[in-house]
Amino acid sequence: MKALDVSQTVLKAESQGLNFFYGQAQALHDLSLPVYDRCVTALIGPSGCGKTTYLRCFNRMHDLYPGNRYEGAVILYPDRVNIVGPEVDPIEVRMRIGMVFQKPNPFPKSIYENVAYGMRIRGVSSKTELDMVVERALQEAALWGEVKDRLQASAMNLSGGQQQRLCIARALATSPELLLFDEPTSALDPTATSRIEELVTELKQKVAIVIVTHNMQQAARVSDHTAFMYEGRLVEFDRTEKMFTNPSVKLTEDYVTGRFG
Amino acid sequence: MRLKNGIARYIKSTALQRRIMRRKGLDRFFAFEGLFVMGVALLVLFALVGQLAADGAGRLSWQFLTSFPSRFPAQAGILTAWIGTLLVMLLTALTAIPLGIGAAIYLEEYAAKSWLTEVIEINIANLAGVPSIVYGLMALGLLVYELHLGQSFLTAGLTLGMLILPMIIIATREAIRSVPPAVREAAYALGATKWQTVRDHVLPYSMGGILTGMILALSRAVGETAPLITVGALSFIAFLPHPPWQAEFPFVSFEWLFDPFTVMPIQMFNWVSRPQEEFHVNAAAAGLILLAMSLAMNAVAIVIRARFRKRIHW
Numbered sequence: 342m343k344a345l346d347v348s349q350t351v352l353k354a355e356s357q358g359l360n361f362f363y364g365q366a367q368a369l370h371d372l373s374l375p376v377y378d379r380c381v382t383a384l385i386g387p388s389g390c391g392k393t394t395y396l397r398c399f400n401r402m403h404d405l406y407p408g409n410r411y412e413g414a415v416i417l418y419p420d421r422v423n424i425v426g427p428e429v430d431p432i433e434v435r436m437r438i439g440m441v442f443q444k445p446n447p448f449p450k451s452i453y454e455n456v457a458y459g460m461r462i463r464g465v466s467s468k469t470e471l472d473m474v475v476e477r478a479l480q481e482a483a484l485w486g487e488v489k490d491r492l493q494a495s496a497m498n499l500s501g502g503q504q505q506r507l508c509i510a511r512a513l514a515t516s517p518e519l520l521l522f523d524e525p526t527s528a529l530d531p532t533a534t535s536r537i538e539e540l541v542t543e544l545k546q547k548v549a550i551v552i553v554t555h556n557m558q559q560a561a562r563v564s565d566h567t568a569f570m571y572e573g574r575l576v577e578f579d580r581t582e583k584m585f586t587n588p589s590v591k592l593t594e595d596y597v598t599g600r601f602g
Numbered sequence: 603m604r605l606k607n608g609i610a611r612y613i614k615s616t617a618l619q620r621r622i623m624r625r626k627g628l629d630r631f632f633a634f635e636g637l638f639v640m641g642v643a644l645l646v647l648f649a650l651v652g653q654l655a656a657d658g659a660g661r662l663s664w665q666f667l668t669s670f671p672s673r674f675p676a677q678a679g680i681l682t683a684w685i686g687t688l689l690v691m692l693l694t695a696l697t698a699i700p701l702g703i704g705a706a707i708y709l710e711e712y713a714a715k716s717w718l719t720e721v722i723e724i725n726i727a728n729l730a731g732v733p734s735i736v737y738g739l740m741a742l743g744l745l746v747y748e749l750h751l752g753q754s755f756l757t758a759g760l761t762l763g764m765l766i767l768p769m770i771i772i773a774t775r776e777a778i779r780s781v782p783p784a785v786r787e788a789a790y791a792l793g794a795t796k797w798q799t800v801r802d803h804v805l806p807y808s809m810g811g812i813l814t815g816m817i818l819a820l821s822r823a824v825g826e827t828a829p830l831i832t833v834g835a836l837s838f839i840a841f842l843p844h845p846p847w848q849a850e851f852p853f854v855s856f857e858w859l860f861d862p863f864t865v866m867p868i869q870m871f872n873w874v875s876r877p878q879e880e881f882h883v884n885a886a887a888a889g890l891i892l893l894a895m896s897l898a899m900n901a902v903a904i905v906i907r908a909r910f911r912k913r914i915h916w
């Protein structure tokens with residue numbers, strides 16, 4: 342892979358020769374990929390290419406299920422901790438790295454409790470502090486105006502798009518250093534999708550973002566860098582505009598022009 | 603040519619219609635059959651309750667509820683029996699519910715899947731089907747002879763607790779399993795520990811199902827007779843157990859745990875086996891009260907479930 346001109350950007354995380362196994366089956370092969378701070382990195386590729394598997398390595402979600410195994414390293418900067426190292430506590434990793442899932446998954450609790458939960462498990466119980474965090478997170482997720490008069494209403498009464506923004510607010514409440522999006526708009530209509538995309542573009546002012554997407558237009562619209570994966574391997578990584586206009590690898594060109602996948 | 607086509611279409615359509623008619627007829631037949639079967643079931647139920655009411659309703663009175671058993675049917679009452687039932691149920695719930703919920707949480711959320719947990723799972727399912735008299739025999743050997751707990755409330759409560767423990771474990775696991783994995787992942791992704799996830803999400807969201815399972819299990823325990831006869835229920839107790847309080851420090855007393863006990867079904871069993879007709883009337887009246895207790899428990903279960911459903915909707 343060619344070296345990139347990224348002199349003005351700061352590394353936030355980097356996978357180095359990452360292999361991942363579901364039991365005996367190897368799902369990721371020797372994946373090395375940088376994630377830059379205050380940038381959006383998009384992961385694209387056909388179904389089953391390992392994008393989501395790769396994303397879930399970043400917050401050790403694979404640890405929840407037996408038989409999964411990591412090899413290699415995912416380094417989180419600035420303290421250069423190896424996220425997938427066996428000596429690193431996955432809970433600590435998840436407290437630094439937030440995640441938004443494919444389907445909106447709010448807790449069946451009030452809007453307020455959904456956003457406050459991350460702080461509550463960190464031991465924050467002061468009402469004023471929680472109020473502040475909830476308002477800030479909802480503002481950042483562009484949901485505050487719609488829900489400020491009904492914070493105690495159930496989150497399940499919100500529309501799908503609002504639920505997804507609530508999940509973003511929930512992840513933002515704990516001020517993560519890196520935010521993972523796993524196809525966050527695949528269950529939403531076009532209007533809700535464009536709101537989420539705007540949000541992603543705004544959020545990168547504050548936080549590094551990795552987004553998995555099926556939708557190549559979406560990757561082109563929101564991301565600064567794009568990684569194209571195929572069969573558990575990285576095919577190409579470059580600036581997004583280069584990936585979509587002048588990719589170096591034939592396979593990437595075939596994929597982004599819609600010839601397969 | 604045209605005529606031929608028309609005829610063909612006509613024949614085809616009638617054949618099709620006939621097939622549809624036949625299938626619709628079958629549909630109606632099953633609807634009717636379902637209604638009939640349900641009617642039979644309801645009729646039997648009404649007949650049983652009606653018979654019980656016809657026999658026993660006349661005997662229901664304040665005196666019946668507040669009197670000790672007696673040689674004279676007209677003076678006999680169920681005071682010791684219904685108090686005994688309440689106390690035994692209390693002990694059963696206190697032992698089986700925390701153990702059952704704890705075991706279910708462990709098996710569902712903590713235990714690694716291995717052959718050992720498989721074996722435990724299969725055995726719990728089997729235990730739920732073991733006849734209650736077998737539990738009675740085990741309790742007699744273990745609680746009465748080995749641990750010397752006597753033929754007491756404590757023994758009765760523990761016996762029924764063991765009996766319904768597998769049911770509570772199974773019901774709780776079912777309820778826990780109905781919590782979508784996406785919600786667990788959401789909690790873990792925020793940095794929650796396993797216990798925080800269980801306490802703040804899994805348990806609250808499955809509480810409706812857990813409570814329903816518990817009430818159903820207790821409803822079964824309330825009518826159990828065989829294991830309690832085995833561990834030595836008395837059928838003639840003319841005194842109340844020690845009160846659970848006392849005047850001196852520490853103000854609570856556990857002496858009642860070791861008092862001899864009886865419960866409603868035992869009292870009924872005793873009365874039914876007597877020759878005098880009047881005692882049979884007493885048994886029917888006690889049956890009505892037991893039925894009312896059971897219905898009250900189920901009503902509580904429905905109210906609780908509705909309440910939890912209102913708070914949580916997916």
